[in-house]
Amino acid sequence: MALSAKNYENTELIRYIAMDTLDIKILKELQRDGRLSNVELSEAINLSPSPCLRRVKKLEASSVITGYSVTLDRDSVGLGMTVFVDVSLDNHQELATSAFEANVVLFDNVISCHEVSGASDYRLEVVVANLKGYESVLKQIQQLPHVKDIQSNFAIRTVKSGAPLPL
Template sequence: MPKIKLDAIDRRILAALQQDGRLTNVQLADKVGLSPSPCLRRVRFLEDAGVIGGYHASLDRRELGLGLTVFVEVKVQRHDDESATAFREAVKARREIISCHLVSGQSDFLLQVVLPDLSAYETFLLDVLLKLPGVSDIRSNFAIQTVKAEGGLPLDHLPETALSLKSPMD
């Protein structure tokens, strides 16, 4: 559960902003059934509480020449703090790696990598991935087709009548 309790209006605000982060406050207020001032207070509270971590533009990878998405399973040799920190810092420094997850199973990490093409991936694999600190094994899975990407977070699990730790709203 979230650290703060969100009511139905908060959830509507979050859903609307996930759908269109460029809504003006007036448009958002209209969409969620509030007047602009209380709507802005709620948005500011959600931002300050860390529920809204930021706003960004959704870019079309193919239009930008990034036609290859690779899911890379990485196994590391050691799991000590120093090795883990070195690996994480090296991954964070690479713009081609758009997500990295510590996972259970046969691999230790799952990376999502975007590149122009297979040739670029070959170079990235040989010059970068295989040289990441502590890497012992790499398995590459190539996306053939993207069925769904960057969907908004599901909010249906949040309670309907959550009232504690609310902002000074309406």
């Protein structure tokens, strides 16, 4: 059975961008190395530079490609401690979730925030230099409106991080 937007209770529309194998190759190469020049990219996917650039521009315009970034070594920049923080709210009404989300996105040390199912409502990924730095962030999280419970899990070692999407 085909799904359509009217099958969903909310009004969000699911948007898919039509892509062919060349578009997928472009995305794989750019995930591997976002600094590739257009010439290098076109050679890697076996396409001439002009059509390659048009495809990249189309992928950017349609928000399939949302930006380019650099990956930093956390230890080298003094943020060697990663803490996964599970946060439970005192209620699940729109006012509570909106207030929490609006505040948590302002925390520089929170590098990801996911609404999750299970025992908690949100999982945050927090990077800090040390325990004293985490204590400071923890106190700020505790003061957010509607926070009921916080559980912290300290990363011992990173096995895999920042992997490309499996296209």
